[in-house]
Each structure stands twice: as C-alpha cells, then as structure tokens.
Amino acid sequence: MSEHSDHNGHGHGEGHGTGFYFKIYLTLLVLFLISVAGPEIGEATGIRAITLVTAFGIALWKARLVINEFMHLKAEKRIMKWLLTTSVILMALMVAGVSPDVLNHRGNNWENLAAQAAVERGLAEMAGEVHEEEGTEVVEAEPAGFTAAASYGTVCATCHGAAGDGSGVAGAALDPPPANFTDPVFWEGRDRDRIITVIRDGAAAVGGSALMAPWGALYDEEQLGLMADYVMSFNPNQ
Ligand code: HEC
Known part of the structure; x- marks a missing residue:
C-alpha cells in the first residue's frame, strides 16, 4: 500500500x-x-x-x-484518527459492560425466556425425554432422567470445572472467579440451605456476584436439593 x-x-x-x-x-x-x-x-x-x-x-x-x-x-487530519479510536474504545467498553448481563437469564425487570427455554431444552434432551408439542416451545424434562452429576456437567462445569475446583473454561475470565468447591475455606460458614438459595436465586441473593446467575427455572425443589448435595460432595472435609 x-x-x-x-x-x-x-x-x-x-x-x-x-x-x-x-x-x-x-x-x-x-x-x-x-x-x-x-x-x-x-x-x-x-x-x-x-x-x-x-x-x-x-x-x-x-x-x-x-x-x-x-x-x-x-x-x-489526525483528529479523525483520534475520533475513530475514541468511538471504537467507547463501543468496546459498552460491550464489555453489557455482556455480563447477557450471560444472566434474569435481572431487574427483565427475563430472557428464550435462553431459559434453550437451557431447559438442552437438559431435557440430555435426559433423553423430549416432549415437543406441535408448533409450541413446550418441553418437559422427565424427572426420572435427571441426575445432578449430568446437570452439573452441562450447566455448571463450564464455570466451576468438572472437578468443582473453579477451573471451567468460561470461568477463567470472570471477576470474581467461580467458587472453588474443593477449597475447605470456601465451606466455612456455608451450609446446604445457602447453596440451595444460591443455585435457585443466584449469588446476588446472598450478597455475592450476579455472575453466578439464578438457575431456579431449571430445577424443582427436589432437584435443587440434589444439585446442592452434588456441589457439597466436592467439600474435601465432609
Ligand atoms: C457463568 C459462570 C457460572 C455458571 C455457569 C455457574 N456459576 Fe456458580 N458461580 C459463578 C461465580 C462467578 C461465582 C462466585 C460468586 C461470588 O463470589 O460472589 C459462583 C458461585 C457459586 C456458589 C457459591 C456462592 C456462595 O457465595 O455461597 C455456588 C454454590 C455455585 N456457584 C453453584 C453453581 C451451580 C450449582 C451451578 C450450575 C447450576 C453454577 N454455579 C453455575 C459462576 C458460575
């Protein structure tokens, strides 16, 4: 050139x-x-x-x-370069600021029904039982096909790691990082009730980060308990 x-x-x-x-x-x-x-x-x-x-x-x-x-x-003139650079930087800042919210499926006054349905559909397919009614989005997971380990593997492991040590690929860039369930210090002052609350309502419900989204739409009461038990099984001191 x-x-x-x-x-x-x-x-x-x-x-x-x-x-x-x-x-x-x-x-x-x-x-x-x-x-x-x-x-x-x-x-x-x-x-x-x-x-x-x-x-x-x-x-x-x-x-x-x-x-x-x-x-x-x-x-x-040089000022045009500066103008362009400034707008690109501002755009990058906006995308970076907004993208954590997009990862959530629910927030103040908004709910991403499509994303929630997609996750539910994925879990239902995994359970091998998908009931799809013609022309509608209604998909039910067969409770019999649910296992906490499998659900943890699909939904949680991307951030918390398959071994529960917080080393999931999607978690690497997060601040705060995903909780490390294999760290004894993590379990100080945390009980089953808190874990259930966090999984259902997100960490923000207990004063933590919104990066840990609410997953209540995915699990019924019984399944929430099973998920909490699974998470607690990573505790080295139990
Ligand atoms: C998008 C990444 C991501 C996914 C997916 C995710 N988490 Fe988290 N999780 C986080 C982050 C980040 C934190 C740390 C929040 C904090 O420190 O405030 C966290 C914290 C937690 C905590 C500890 C909260 C506390 O302070 O007691 C539990 C328990 C937990 N996650 C369980 C789960 C379970 C179960 C799933 C799957 C249903 C899941 N997480 C999926 C990112 C994620």
Whole structure:
C-alpha cells in the first residue's frame, strides 16, 4: 500500500488511479484465497486456531482497507484518527459492560425466556425425554432422567470445572472467579440451605456476584436439593 502515497491529495475530488484499484483488487483476491485455504488447513491439521486467525485476520485487514483507503482516513487530519479510536474504545467498553448481563437469564425487570427455554431444552434432551408439542416451545424434562452429576456437567462445569475446583473454561475470565468447591475455606460458614438459595436465586441473593446467575427455572425443589448435595460432595472435609 506504499504506492498509495503517490495518490495523496486525492481527497479533494481527485480520483484514485487505475493502478490503485488494481492493487486493491489483487489484495482482495489474495485475502479471498487465504480465507478459502485457512479453514481447509485448519480442518486438515486439526488446528482450529488457523481457521479463527485467518477469519478474524482477514476481517481486520479488510476493515483496515476500508478505513484507510475508502473512508480516506489515511489522508484525513489526525483528529479523525483520534475520533475513530475514541468511538471504537467507547463501543468496546459498552460491550464489555453489557455482556455480563447477557450471560444472566434474569435481572431487574427483565427475563430472557428464550435462553431459559434453550437451557431447559438442552437438559431435557440430555435426559433423553423430549416432549415437543406441535408448533409450541413446550418441553418437559422427565424427572426420572435427571441426575445432578449430568446437570452439573452441562450447566455448571463450564464455570466451576468438572472437578468443582473453579477451573471451567468460561470461568477463567470472570471477576470474581467461580467458587472453588474443593477449597475447605470456601465451606466455612456455608451450609446446604445457602447453596440451595444460591443455585435457585443466584449469588446476588446472598450478597455475592450476579455472575453466578439464578438457575431456579431449571430445577424443582427436589432437584435443587440434589444439585446442592452434588456441589457439597466436592467439600474435601465432609
Ligand atoms: C457463568 C459462570 C457460572 C455458571 C455457569 C455457574 N456459576 Fe456458580 N458461580 C459463578 C461465580 C462467578 C461465582 C462466585 C460468586 C461470588 O463470589 O460472589 C459462583 C458461585 C457459586 C456458589 C457459591 C456462592 C456462595 O457465595 O455461597 C455456588 C454454590 C455455585 N456457584 C453453584 C453453581 C451451580 C450449582 C451451578 C450450575 C447450576 C453454577 N454455579 C453455575 C459462576 C458460575
């Protein structure tokens, strides 16, 4: 893109030269070939990261082309760069601030029924008993198919880890981190009633973080007890 400097000053009504467009065309062609090759190589080698890096890398590269060449940021005054950077940073802040809420299924004055239903449906399918009525979203879990271990594995382990030590993949980025049920200190002052309350109403109900969402929609009273017992089975001192 160094050739582009030949065209500087074009911002005031002067068009780009043919060479410039040809160069952009070639760039896009190469990016296209990479975008086809990336997933193929990723698939063949089993290294998923290659697919991800090519996909996002190409998206970023194209965004850069658009911003620099067609939004003429290259030729703009410096303040435009600052304006753009500031808005991108503000957008990132907003997404980061809002996304923890999106992970919850319920909050003050709102409830994500679709997400709750999806989780219930997943659990019901796991139990092997899905009753779907034509045209409706009604799905029932057969209580007989429920096991606390299986439900823990699908719903909780992503954050709390399969071994209950708080090492789930989705938990790594959370602040506060997911509780470590294998830590004796965690169990100081925590009893079965509290665990049931937390699972049903979320940790916010006991003064903790909203990152530990309420899961009451998934379990009836009996199942809540079984979930609490399962969580308590990680206590090394019991
Ligand atoms: C999205 C990640 C996430 C998922 C999924 C999740 N938790 Fe949590 N959990 C947390 C975080 C974060 C905390 C720590 C909250 C705090 O310290 O205030 C926590 C805390 C807890 C606590 C301790 C609360 C206390 O202070 O006594 C219990 C018990 C618990 N989780 C059980 C569960 C169970 C059971 C499930 C599955 C039904 C589950 N969690 C699913 C993130 C998660």
